Amino acid sequence: MPQQPVTDPQPVTEPMSYQRSATGRQSSVDPQSVTGRRPVHRMVPSPAGRIHLVEQGSGPLVLLVHGFPESWYSWRHQLPALAAAGFRAVAIDVRGYGRSSRPDAVEAYRMLDLVADNVAVVEALGERSAVIVGHDWGANIAAHSALLRPDVFRAVGLLSVPYTPPGGPKPSDVFAGMSDPAGPFAGQEFYVSYFQEPGRAEAEIEPDVRGWLAGLYAALSADTMPAPEAPDPHFVAPGGRMRDRFPDGPLPSWLTEKELDVYAGEFERTGLTGALNRYRNMDRDWADLAAHQGAPITQPSLFLGGNRDASTTWLADAIEAYPTTLPGLTASHLLDGCGHWLQQERPEETNRLLTEWLAALPG
Template sequence: MPQPPATDHDRPVHRLVPSPAGRIHLVEQGSGPLVLLVHGFPESWYSWRRQLPALASAGFRAAAIDVRGYGRSSRPGAVEAYRMLDLVADNVAVVEALGERSAVVVGHDWGATVAAHSALLRPDVFRAVGLLSVPYTPPGGPRPSEVFAAMSAPAGPFAGQEFYVSYFQEPGRAEAEIEPDVRGWLAGFYAALSADTMPPPEAPDPHFVAAGGRLRDRFPADGRLPSWLTEEELDVYAGEFERTGLTGALNRYRAMDRDWADLAAHRGAPITQPSLFLGGDRDASTTWLSDAIEAYPATLPGLTASHLLDGCGHWLQQERPEETNRLLTDWLAGLPG
């Protein structure tokens, strides 16, 4: 049954709503046009804790979900249950369960890719899309697993090193590294990609694993948390993953070749709805994918705002919450309808 919106702008409300995954957990705040917030890896609805009250105060109904496999949402067992088509179906189901016919969808990291494909595949539901940190790249091109493997080939640019996505794609391998010390691993991963704690340019790249090594071997050695993350906030993230394990989250990486096949009919397709892009200029997602940003006139013809935040790393809405909130609410306020 559709559920009424929260009426207290100052009080976030937790809900469980039906979806193809089983159930999706979300946290909702505010009333007005619906804005669906989709997190990335390794995060949860909690990544939007600083956006929920800001959007509510600006006159929007904000709903931050736990993506399937995370937090209090259902965790299907099969890898193929984490393909993009299913994640898009979950987003549609959330909009319907909240009694709405349309929404703006905003995502960060993997959530940006899920948001983009939600807009691409269901323009009847998602009237606009905001992308944080990860640019839109249309479906198509070579098979993802082959691209990542080629990066580590003897003649490739990173010979003798393995890209983290390939590392994550092997079932059980990353779990064996992470799950014995979830809190410590998360702290290092967050620090490695944050502007104020990331390794210097001359250090080994934390996106790659040395032969016979672990990803955490390249995390910052001083153990310092990034400025946006308190010990108590880290406890929230760690507590969720200690309870659920990491397999559901990592299965998103393991479904990428399935996406490549599922979305073949949409090869090169643009997203035509109004769109927003926010990135950090110290984030590898924006530097490595600079060609995707340059292609926006063709791939995001409805782009109405694009900003690179100076001195910002990957965790954009947490590293720069006030700036992100301002840019996001300004964009939302200017949308038609």
Template sequence: MPYTEVIHRLVPTPAGRLHLAEQGTGPLVLLVHGFPECWYSWRHQLPALAAAGYRAVAIDVRGYGRSSRPDALDSYRMLELVADNVAVVDALGERSAVVVGHDWGANIAATSALLRPDVFRAVGLLSVPYTPPGGPKPSEVFAGMGGPEEFYVPYFQRPGRAEAEIEPDVRGWLAGFYAALSADTMPDADAPDPHFVTPGGTLRDRFPAGRLPGWLDEADLDVYAGEFERTGMTGALNRYRNMDRDWADLADHTGVPLTQPSLFLGGALDASTTWLSDAIEAYPTTLPGLRSSHILDGCGHWIQQERPQDTNRLLTEWLAALPGAV
């Protein structure tokens, strides 16, 4: 397969089917997106990885895009998403893969590597650091954040609530959400934090308006908006609605480190990186296989889209140094 060609296919998984975009040949690199994205968030990485000699595969996580969207809320628990990733590797005729994730995809990638080290031989995490399972129950942690304001996670967790905000204007909401977390369009440090909701308000109240971030043009926004206008937001939001269930499911793995060779890339202006700085400092214990770790100055949350050249360079350098690399 020429590395310039992207092949789209559907493969069987426990969800029913998963859609993936594939480019290149060589060792398998599985790319897992976050919220609110789809396979397209890896559009800059697919050709770069293919050119470097890898079989790059970006999936639509269950609930997104052309992948299945089960009705049951608990179908979006982390254990199910790990099973999907394993099924993709098997459906592609491979025995192992490197798994790389961004945002929620980083959590999915980390848990996939934690639970199935026989399948996932290395793990790359973008934007969201690894934190071992365990600790306080998530709903109790989030309920104590923000004082009179409400943190976005519990706001997303009530079924139907965020859908009522987003779905009447998917395109406009996505544009604002992407801008709120992008380095060149995020609110000033002294402005109200877009991660929190004023009582009686909406998340969108704090989004910047009027311009797109530099990494996102109208055509890119059309792709994302088109997917969510077609699917609705529930499948994507159900990931947030399983956090307590994940906490219980993974209780036997409390405090367990990830030992495979690993990579972490974060943005210096990304709240996911700054708020979880303690998790990054704990990497010698929690991520003992860490081979490459970089915080990109002047970068926000959408790291592989905001800084594709840096991400591609650091990712391919890390991959090339792995055992069994090209």
């Protein structure tokens, strides 16, 4: 039946009594307390310290992992839809975001640590396995969770960012090469390179978090992104800032002022360093995952992308390689006229495709 989107971003404030989960570890979740009628906020232990999550529904566990710069709130439209379809939907704040722990060390945000957090969440919820679904950086985290822990993650859904197996050239070398004097972006700096130096991007973003977020969300949304002939917002001009290329206009149609306030309020409270530290570990990930070079993900998988998203156009070769890299792929869709923020730009279509795929999974 119709469900209202989740709009309450406040954490649970009442004391939580810990129970023993099926794994023997302590859990802050009482499965009997989750009725599916409303979202419930929880804090569960993890290698990061604690992970904040929002849970709705009962049934097979579906773990939802957000990207940058987002939070559990990115899944506000999916939580009630999955609950209504008979699933236990759980959206987390990735370490460094929202109300989850924010370790100080840059290296605490490497991929191996994020995978360990996801495993800990499943165990804290008293479950043995889950389907994991991610968007943007969350797609990358979900893919590597499935790759490294197939015993826990029985299927994987990827939104916006295609799977590319570990290996290949060192990431920092690839990004530096994108400003090659002979290339189309000569002298410009790719945003991932711009994010590498601690404090640099923070100095741009944190004086006006709300304005920066509004500009980035608009820059990558189908209805507000710059025209094809305009300077690409993924690149920074010499001596410039990312926001110099963000559109100066209305919010995208999927984002209300109140919803923007939720995102901005969290990042104004936490700062951006924890979120940006994910980008600062890409070379560490490259070394950590060297033993898995070229490895496919064999579990059942789903890919959803927008045909106006740079992630799907730049990585078109990765999508074409799916018969080799995702041999368990059972559904793949490019949504026409959709940008990067897939599950928020097109929530009804995303919910339909996601629930159809989940319902068809074995077991």
